[in-house]
Amino acid sequence: MNIVKATLRRELLIAFRSPGDIINPLMFFVIAVSLFPLGVGADQEFLREIAAGVIWVTALLAVMLSMDSLFRSDYEDGSLEQLLLSPQPLYFIILAKVCSHWLVSGLPLVILAPVFASMLALPEQGLFPLVASLLIGTPILTLLGAVGMALTVGLSRSGLLLAVLILPLYVPVLVFGTGVVDSALNSLGTAGLLALLGAMLILAISLAPLAIIAALRISVS
């Protein structure tokens, strides 16, 4: 498991050396969320209705846009090829890479989300469920996004292709994520839906790295 720790450390170090990769998705999230009231009007009632959806959709797009930095530089300098040839357990290395990417791109969104949710007039009883759903949901988004990124990293123009490939796969996460907040606002239980999201996360953790490895092998060869 030393290799996992080493990978995590290496990835986090690299990320903190180029803070743009961390800050840009966050800035995108902040600006895109602030655009919504300007587009749909500042009516508190209406904003309350759409708050959870807006936060979730922008978080989803921000995660997707941040994916580019996951494998791109490793692919270009050849270290990805080295990684695939190494005798270390690839499954855990990939998981560590994705995990560290989530720590710098997904986690800040989760922390910032309640601030912007209350700016969008989301009632207080919806804040905790929103954070909980994002906390479980964004890692799924990062894992699925990593699959898409691994498939397109070898292609020259992959930005929009990535969106076409993985946005449809994000649908269940979006539905259940916003569903958690909706249920909380209607004073229904959220435990069941959070458990469902948790089950999806476990499924993604166990299967996505396999798909990522297969996809990376195709892209590198």
Next chain:
Amino acid sequence: MWQWLYKLTSPKWFYTISGQLMPWLVGLTTFLLGVGLIWGLAFTPPDYQMGENYRIAYIHVPAASIAMGCYYMMAIMAAAFLIWRIKMADMVAKACAPVGMTFTALALFTGSVWGIPTWGTWWIWDARLTSTLIMMFLFIGVMALRSAYDSETAGGKACAVLSLVGVVNVPIIKYSVEWWNTLHQGASSLSLSNTAANPPEIWMPAFFVGFGLFGFYLIAIILRTRNEILIRERKAEWVGEVLSATLLVNQGEV
């Protein structure tokens, strides 16, 4: 059984057998579709609730379920290609994407046309329409990925991985959309499956159209796969023979 399966993976065998099978398949499909459509359009009594409009269901329902089946077939072919490196499987998978996309488009179009008089609007976020829409996005994604790759093998493998990731998601997407739909609104759905309520003269034509459309789906897949075989195996000796034979026949008209 195994030998038969093994033979199926040979492009030459597939090309010959599908060529021999084609006239029968075309005949059967024409018969089934003809009988089913005429029966369904002209002879079954109108539905007591939806009037004549329900006749759209005869094409909508099979189109939607075949599109869904097409995605599963693409995923099975993808698995066969990735696990056993069967080239034939990739050729069939490549054929599945455009055919499946047109079938989802058909299901979407007929569903929304049916919705105009029923719901008063051509689009409603009904569970079935929504999950069919997402299914179409999945097909489009696979096609986009394949066209982005220059190398035929790498593109095929990438599409195979994407189809397999997608197929794990399809039931989850369907379930999530249905759950989401019941949370927000319930809409009346276009269905012939309620056989208890419907008399046999309503659902019997649906069987004919359903099997007929399935036959057509097989024809569409086979036509595309045969083209793919000719293109990819053009260096094989038997393809050269097939080509020169067809070229001789066609020389006059080309």
Next chain:
Amino acid sequence: MGSFDSFSDFLAMGGYATYVWSAYAFFILVLIFNVWQPILSRKKYLKQQLRREQVQQERAQAQQKREEMTNGSAT
């Protein structure tokens, strides 16, 4: 015929003519597309292959002629 009194009744589809017939028109369109597109691309491919073969034949003939000419001049 069938459940309709006349052919014009059949075309009218009980007032749902636009919906029913446009759905079936799109259905026919999908059927035609799925047959014509592969047939068209097959024809295109065959044509291309034929041209390639002709070019090869011409080249072979030219080569033969050249050889004959050089042989002729030698003797």
